Amino acid sequence: MIISEVLKLIDGKIVAGEKYLSREVSKAFSSDLMSDVLTLDTDEILLITGLINVQTIRTAEMAEISCIAFVRNKKVTKEMVSLAEVNHMVLIECASSMFSVSGKLYQAGIQPVF
Amino acid sequence: MHAQYEIQGGDFTKAGLASSEVKKMLKQLNLDPKIIKRIAVAMYEAEVNVVAHAYHGIMDIELNTEKIIIKVQDTGPGIADIDKAMEEGFSTASKEVREMGFGAGMGLPNIKKNADELILNSKINKGTEVKLVFYLNHQ
Numbered sequence A: 001m002i003i004s005e006v007l008k009l010i011d012g013k014i015v016a017g018e019k020y021l022s023r024e025v026s027k028a029f030s031s032d033l034m035s036d037v038l039t040l041d042t043d044e045i046l047l048i049t050g051l052i053n054v055q056t057i058r059t060a061e062m063a064e065i066s067c068i069a070f071v072r073n074k075k076v077t078k079e080m081v082s083l084a085e086v087n088h089m090v091l092i093e094c095a096s097s098m099f100s101v102s103g104k105l106y107q108a109g110i111q112p113v114f
Numbered sequence B: 001m002h003a004q005y006e007i008q009g010g011d012f013t014k015a016g017l018a019s020s021e022v023k024k025m026l027k028q029l030n031l032d033p034k035i036i037k038r039i040a041v042a043m044y045e046a047e048v049n050v051v052a053h054a055y056h057g058i059m060d061i062e063l064n065t066e067k068i069i070i071k072v073q074d075t076g077p078g079i080a081d082i083d084k085a086m087e088e089g090f091s092t093a094s095k096e097v098r099e100m101g102f103g104a105g106m107g108l109p110n111i112k113k114n115a116d117e118l119i120l121n122s123k124i125n126k127g128t129e130v131k132l133v134f135y136l137n138h139q
Ligand SMILES: Nc1ncnc2c1ncn2[C@@H]1O[C@H](COP(=O)(O)OP(=O)(O)O)[C@@H](O)[C@H]1O
Pocket: A035, B049, B050, B052, B053, B054, B074, B076, B077, B078, B079, B085, B086, B090, B091, B092, B093, B102, B103, B104, B105, B106, B107, B108, B109, B128
């Protein structure tokens, strides 16, 4: 599935990386715990999180994650957007809960990491 | 090759800057992406530990064709019981650290998982040294 389809499915708003709308995502992981994200062996996944701060972007940078969906109507900060842009990442804001976003994407065929 | 980076304890706005610089450098050297990721994850958790638990730190990188050695040395409270600190789930992290998405006691176990060698030395009320070794030509 490509990012633009993800946006449609979860009724998300893209706030960084508009030029990467046709990037593919096939796997996702949902967590607010960055230490958890750092234990994954899979990279190039979609990260679904409610954790709003620069460490989320740093964690994604270290873990080779280039697309993050922020759930629960949390708003991404300017610092997060600039750091994401330097790292060619896509950031998505979404009003729904983590459960709802995960469920919709799972149903549409996005695979879990484990 | 040899390089050093500073880590400011307590300052979460800058946590990860040193690891980010080192990771960029490793990418330019065209190392295997799998090794780069292992290094990035381990050194980032070590850097976050300085920010979360200590006052000030230095990240020292030594690289040759065979291996990369990363030493993260800090001045700080030190670790009283290293075996306990290595246990998954053990954490003395503050609420602020947990709000940053860390502080679940998973850092040191994950560092151990990713590094080929982990040597931890610590002195109470002085500081901690985390030495990580990664072999570059692993089969
Ligand atoms: N650099 C350090 N200085 C002092 N204490 C540390 C340091 N690194 C780790 N520790 C201690 O070891 C514990 C476990 O570390 P870790 O596994 O990274 O979990 P966390 O950082 O999530 O608490 C910490 O909670 C802390 O008590």
